[in-house]
Amino acid sequence: MTPESAATSVGPGLILARYGELWLKGRNRSLFARTLKRNVRLALRPFAGTRVERGHGQFVIHASERIEEVVQRLQDVFGFSSVSPAWRVRASVEEIAARAPAIVGRALEELPRDRAVAFRVTTRRADKSFPLQSVELDRVVADTVLPVHGERLRVDLSEPELALEIYVRPEAAYLFVERFQGAGGLPVGTLGRVMCLLSGGIDSPVAAWRAMKRGCHATFVSFHSAPYLGEPSKEKIRRLARALSRYQRAARLYQVPFAAVQEAIRDRCPEPYRTVLYRRMMQRIACKLAPREHSAAIVTGESVGQVASQTLENLRCIEEASELPVLRPLIANDKQETIALARRIGTFDISTSPEPDCCTVFQPNEPVIRGRVWLCRDAEKRIDVERLVAEAVDGAELEVFAYDD
Amino acid sequence: MLGSVKLYLDNAATTPVSAAVREAMLPFLGDAHGNPSSRHALGVEASRAIETARARVARATGARPEHVVFTSGGTEANNLAVLGLARANRSAGRHVLIGATEHPCVRDPALALVEEGFEVETLALDGDAQPDLDDLARRLRADTILVAHMMVNNEFGSIYPIARLARAVRANAPRALVHTDAVQALGKLAVSLRGLGVDSLAISAHKFHGPKGSGALVLAPDVRPRPLVFGGGQERGLRSGTENVAGIVGLGRAAELAEGEREIRTAHMRGLREILERGLAGIGGGRLLFAREAAVSPSIAAVLLPGPPAEVWMHHLEERGVMTSVGSACHARKGEISPALSALGLSDAEARQVLRFSFAGDTEPSAVEEACRVLAELEPSLAPLAR
Numbered sequence: 024m025t026p027e028s029a030a031t032s033v034g035p036g037l038i039l040a041r042y043g044e045l046w047l048k049g050r051n052r053s054l055f056a057r058t059l060k061r062n063v064r065l066a067l068r069p070f071a072g073t074r075v076e077r078g079h080g081q082f083v084i085h086a087s088e089r090i091e092e093v094v095q096r097l098q099d100v101f102g103f104s105s106v107s108p109a110w111r112v113r114a115s116v117e118e119i120a121a122r123a124p125a126i127v128g129r130a131l132e133e134l135p136r137d138r139a140v141a142f143r144v145t146t147r148r149a150d151k152s153f154p155l156q157s158v159e160l161d162r163v164v165a166d167t168v169l170p171v172h173g174e175r176l177r178v179d180l181s182e183p184e185l186a187l188e189i190y191v192r193p194e195a196a197y198l199f200v201e202r203f204q205g206a207g208g209l210p211v212g213t214l215g216r217v218m219c220l221l222s223g224g225i226d227s228p229v230a231a232w233r234a235m236k237r238g239c240h241a242t243f244v245s246f247h248s249a250p251y252l253g254e255p256s257k258e259k260i261r262r263l264a265r266a267l268s269r270y271q272r273a274a275r276l277y278q279v280p281f282a283a284v285q286e287a288i289r290d291r292c293p294e295p296y297r298t299v300l301y302r303r304m305m306q307r308i309a310c311k312l313a314p315r316e317h318s319a320a321i322v323t324g325e326s327v328g329q330v331a332s333q334t335l336e337n338l339r340c341i342e343e344a345s346e347l348p349v350l351r352p353l354i355a356n357d358k359q360e361t362i363a364l365a366r367r368i369g370t371f372d373i374s375t376s377p378e379p380d381c382c383t384v385f386q387p388n389e390p391v392i393r394g395r396v397w398l399c400r401d402a403e404k405r406i407d408v409e410r411l412v413a414e415a416v417d418g419a420e421l422e423v424f425a426y427d428d
Numbered sequence: 429m430l431g432s433v434k435l436y437l438d439n440a441a442t443t444p445v446s447a448a449v450r451e452a453m454l455p456f457l458g459d460a461h462g463n464p465s466s467r468h469a470l471g472v473e474a475s476r477a478i479e480t481a482r483a484r485v486a487r488a489t490g491a492r493p494e495h496v497v498f499t500s501g502g503t504e505a506n507n508l509a510v511l512g513l514a515r516a517n518r519s520a521g522r523h524v525l526i527g528a529t530e531h532p533c534v535r536d537p538a539l540a541l542v543e544e545g546f547e548v549e550t551l552a553l554d555g556d557a558q559p560d561l562d563d564l565a566r567r568l569r570a571d572t573i574l575v576a577h578m579m580v581n582n583e584f585g586s587i588y589p590i591a592r593l594a595r596a597v598r599a600n601a602p603r604a605l606v607h608t609d610a611v612q613a614l615g616k617l618a619v620s621l622r623g624l625g626v627d628s629l630a631i632s633a634h635k636f637h638g639p640k641g642s643g644a645l646v647l648a649p650d651v652r653p654r655p656l657v658f659g660g661g662q663e664r665g666l667r668s669g670t671e672n673v674a675g676i677v678g679l680g681r682a683a684e685l686a687e688g689e690r691e692i693r694t695a696h697m698r699g700l701r702e703i704l705e706r707g708l709a710g711i712g713g714g715r716l717l718f719a720r721e722a723a724v725s726p727s728i729a730a731v732l733l734p735g736p737p738a739e740v741w742m743h744h745l746e747e748r749g750v751m752t753s754v755g756s757a758c759h760a761r762k763g764e765i766s767p768a769l770s771a772l773g774l775s776d777a778e779a780r781q782v783l784r785f786s787f788a789g790d791t792e793p794s795a796v797e798e799a800c801r802v803l804a805e806l807e808p809s810l811a812p813l814a815r
Contacts, residue, residue, distance in 0.1 A: 250747035251740050 033125075035108035038084040039190070039197060040097050043104030043207065051213070059102045059210040065272040066096045069427050078192070079149065083111075094203055099269055101236050103205030107188075114196040116155055116163060119189060122198060123164045124171040130185055130200045131175055141179035143186050144168070150193040160189060206236070211271040214238030217350065218309045219322040221245045221276070223259050223378055226324030226353055228267055228370040229361050233352035234322045235270050242316040243267070243274060244309045244419075246281035252379055259378040261422065266370050268426040275316065279308055280418040284411050285385055292402040295391040298332050303344035303399060304412065310346045311416045321345055326353045326361075332390045340394040435750040435795045439635075440582055440612060440728050440786035445678070446637040452681040453639065456674035464671050465660065474673045481680025485644050488687035489610075489629060490620030495647040497666045498676050502611040502632030503533035504656075505645040506576075508667070509607040509628045510537040512653025514546055514574050520603045521571025524548045527559055527578055527588070528767045534576050534609050551577070553771040558723070559588055561596055568600035575604050579619070579629075580612040583766055583784060584718050585728025587617065594625040605651060611635055611643075615686030615789075616694055616725045627651045631683070633675065637788070638682030642675030693789030697726035700787045700796045704729050707800025711807050717772065717782065729785045732774070733803075735811040738783040741803075744810065748802045750795075753784045 042059060060077055063084065067073045070093055074085040082103075086093045090108050097106045110126060112118045127142075134140050144164045146157040155163065164187065169176060176185075190197040219231035219241040231241045245260040257278055268274035281301075288300045309321050325333050325341075342349045353361055365371035436444070445453075456477060462470030464478055479493070486493040499505045514524055524546050526538045538548050552563040559577060568575075575597050579590050594606045605627040610619045615636040621629055628651060632643040645653075645666075652666070659668030686693070698721075708714045713734030718724045733741050738754045745752055769779040785799065 250743040253739070253743040253746060 034129075035090060035110050035199070036085065036087065037109055037111055038086060038090065038093060038097065039107045039109045039199065040082045040084060040100075040103045040205065041080060041105050042082070042102050043205070055102070055210055055213050058213045059100070062100055062102070062210050062212070062272070063097065066100050067093060068272075070096075097205070098203055099206055100210075101206050101208035101238070101270065102210040104207060105205050106203045107199040107201055109190075109197045109199035111195045111197055114150065114153065114191055114193065116160065119160070119191075119196050119198065120164050120167040123187060124168050126198055126200060127168050127172055127176075127185070127187055130187075131172060134175075134185060136175070139177040140175055141182055141184045142168075142176040143178060143180050143183040144189065145186055146189040146191065148191045150191050152193075153191050160191070164189065206270075208236035209238030211235050211238060212240045215320075216240045216242065216316055216318040217320045217322045218313050218316060218318045218347075219243050220305060220309060220324070221260055221263060222324070223256065223263070223374065224324065225365050225371065225374040226326070226329070226361055228263050228324075228374060229364045229368065230322055230324035230352045231267055232270060232364070232368050232370075234350065235267075237352075239320075239322075240271060241267070241274065241322070242312075242318060243276040244279060244305075244312060245276065246279050246305055246308075248282045248285060249280065251282055251285075256378045259373065259376060261424070262373045263370055264422075265424045265426065266373055267368075268424045269369065272426055274424045276422045276424065277312055277419045278422070279312075279415050281305075281415065284415060287406040287411060288402075289385040291405040293398075294387045295389055296394065296399065296402055297385060297387045298390045299337050299340050299394045299399060300402060302341040303403070304408070304415075306341060306345035306349070307408070307412045308415045308419075311412060312419065313347055318347075320348045320350050322350045322352065324353055325351050326356050329358065331392055334392055334394075336393040336395070337391070340396050340399050343396050343399070434792070435748075435798055437785045437787065437791065437795060437799055438751045438753045439788035439791065440585075440784065441753055442634045442640065443637045443788045444790070445634075445639055446682070446685065446790070448685060449638055449678045449682045453674045453678040456677050460673075462673075464673060465662070474671075477673060477677050478671055481676045484680040484684040485631070485646065488614065488619070488683040489631065489646045490622045491646045492649070494664075495621075495649065495651075497645045497647065497663045498671060498679070499643045499645055499667055500641055500672070501643040502531075502609070502630055502635070503643075504667075505630035505632070505643045506531070506533045506607075506609050506611075507537045508645050508653055508656055509630060510534055510574070510576055511541065511656060512666075513605050513607060513628065513651070514541050515544070515654040516652060517573040517603070517605065518544075518546075521569075521573040522546045523569055523572040525551060525564070525567060525572060525575045525604075527551055527576065528553045528771075529557075529581050529583070529586075530576065530578055531582055531609060531611070534578065538576065553767060555771065555773075556720075556723070557584075557586060557718070557768040557771040559593060561589070561592060564593065564596055565600055568597060568604065570601065570603070572597075572601035572604040574607065575601075576607040576609070578609040578612075579624075580610075580616065580725045580728075581768060582612045582728075584730040584768055584782075585612075585725040585786075586718050586768065587613075587723050587725055590624045590626060598625070612725065612728070614683065615690055616697070616727050618690075619687075621646055621648060628653075631679075633679035633682050636682050636686035637790075639675050639678040642672055642679040644679065689789060694726045696789055697787045697791070700791055700793060701726055701729050703793055703796045704731070704785055704800060707797070707803065710800075710804050711811075713811065714803070714807075717769075727787050729787075731783050731785060732778060733781050733783055734807070735781070736813040737780040739780075740813070741783055741806065741810060744806050745799065745802055748798075750799045750802055752799075753786070754782075 076083040144161040146160045217239045221227050221243045243264050264274045264276040284304050462474040464475035482493045482496045485496045552560045554560045590608050597604050607628045608626050610629040611632045613619050614631045627648045629646050634640040657668050717730040765779040
């Protein structure tokens with residue numbers, strides 16, 4: 024789909040974006056489709072002149088230019104299984120057969136010339152009143168394409184390199200030669216809202232992305248240790264939130280001052296428990312912020328055994344401080360799996376920029392491995408939990424990020 | 429967010445553009461928008477402005493105008509010197525020497541030369557963290573073609589003996605060219621190409637109240653590096669690309685002022701250093717490094733502070749509006765220990781406790797006094813912290 028090729032034949036005027044799982048959701052289907060449509064509109068806001076039309080099992084997105092970019096954007100929208108730039112023609116055998124050779128010729132411009140390209144035609148009919156059966160239409164179309172491009176093509180039904188697909192619907196027929204993988208998942212917002220704890224590490228952004236993928240709208244919460252750490256650490260979190268807003272278009276981030284909490288714990292609580300106690304306080308603070316965001320759960324990037332302190336006992340200690348369910352999408356991930364995902368979603372390079380996060384402040388020399396809930400509670404009697412939480416919540420700064428701003 | 433930066437003590441990272449410089453630049457961000465290569469009046473106007481700036485830079489650096497090459501800043505000027513001079517002289521030899529504490533924009537291009545078949549060595553430091561000139565004399569060879577050494581250390585302010593170093597090179601390696609990175613020196617010391625006896629020197633406008641993105645490589649007669657950027661042949665073919673007219677004009681004016689007011693500005697900065705030194709006396713375990721006045725730039729004060737890494741001090745100071753730096757901003761992210769600090773006998777942990785204060789001609793004494801006050805106030809809570 025280079026500009027040169029567009030000059031020799033007219034490019035696709037629209038994009039088909041198919042939704043997968045939405046079919047399964049019975050009565051909720053219309054809510055899902057409405058939310059998805061809104062998400063698509065937001066994702067395509069910078070592309071003036073695009074129009075979104077909801078069809079059966081697919082969205083038809085009309086776009087006259089920058090089709091490749093629109094496709095890329097749609098690939099980031101949760102809820103679509105695949106995306107294809109397509110041509111729309113009248114649903115008649117003659118019309119379809121007439122357009123097919125030019126579309127195939129356009130696709131051939133990008134394929135090797137030194138050998139015959141394996142080719143097939145595949146028809147799917149949603150309109151059973153169409154005069155030809157699917158296989159019959161396949162044959163008619165192939166018979167018009169092969170005389171034109173015969174020397175560059177060889178028919179191969181099982182492993183085609185180039186498949187011309189025809190989707191016949193009552194209102195129109197769609198022709199396309201490419202299928203790009205969609206992001207899958209469910210439309211962001213259909214399954215409610217969650218608070219995602221964001222550190223500067225590799226894991227937490229991936230955990231947030233996973234939650235978004237399952238239809239949860241994420242609000243980010245991050246804790247900073249100013250003045251022990253500086254503005255660059257906060258800026259790193261902003262960059263992560265902005266990067267993640269690619270998947271839900273707008274992101275709200277609370278940056279919570281945490282140094283006072285850390286100082287209190289450092290001064291009054293047993294050193295090995297510091298990390299666990301920090302995290303318990305984070306849970307409490309996130310739970311206090313959650314009602315403002317109508318959030319029903321906390322999402323963290325923890326996984327069992329990831330670091331010595333992420334044991335079942337410690338996770339239990341941390342969770343015990345939370346009034347809301349704690350979701351851990353990465354719980355059983357290997358580090359390598361998480362890293363691969365972080366690279367794919369575009370957060371890895373930001374996460375690995377060497378800015379310290381709040382957990383590195385007053386790090387204990389020997390963190391507890393098997394924390395006990397009662398010991399946590401005991402230690403917390405020595406600090407004013409309620410006041411510290413309230414002050415942190417009061418000091419939280421809210422920033423809103425929109426991907427396209 | 430940065431409403432009050434009155435207490436800006438990070439002038440080695442960058443300085444604010446002065447009003448006089450801004451004024452000189454403004455016409456070239458407005459109506460005087462001509463391309464200096466254009467053959468009409470607008471073009472001529474721009475071209476004349478560049479030549480005026482070239483003369484000013486030449487005067488400030490003891491060179492001839494036709495030997496000033498404008499670049500996108502200090503980094504490009506140093507790259508052009510190191511890569512360009514080595515490549516231009518490769519037929520005479522492949523041996524390159526650089527200082528132990530060079531800025532990455534000298535060190536990294538030198539290391540890149542290794543891939544081109546050059547042999548690159550680093551000079552040793554003596555116990556005062558000064559270049560060991562005996563070591564230099566031993567390492568110089570008939571096939572040494574380039575020696576690059578900074579004039580003022582950007583992290584600690586140490587002044588290096590470039591004139592002596594250049595003489596040693598002439599005596600022991602007649603084919604070698606000498607380049608000095610004078611980015612931190614202009615406006616603080618006399619920077620004279622002829623006086624130092626070097627073949628090239630690099631400067632950067634934003635270190636002396638000029639704009640960012642503008643610098644120059646100043647060359648001795650008959651010294652011609654191989655260019656890094658090819659194209660329209662501007663700057664005698666040594667640096668193609670339509671000139672950054674406003675930036676060059678700003679550089680010219682800033683260089684003129686920096687050199688013209690050097691005595692006043694440095695006297696002022698020495699006063700600031702003394703205020704800081706007095707303030708540190710009240711902080712247990714705090715002291716000025718590189719305190720010998722003759723060998724340190726008045727603009728930079730490296731301070732060893734007690735307790736946690738300097739980064740923690742830095743952010744606490746920042747919270748009170750005092751901007752400082754941990755080492756050089758260019759290094760700060762890498763977490764390496766400077767060889768200069770090891771040479772002084774500092775441990776790795778102590779090296780991380782070094783905070784840099786850097787001054788400019790416009791730094792208010794009250795800013796330094798305030799910084800001392802904040803340090804004294806923070807000391808009881810921070811000094812006991814081990815990590």
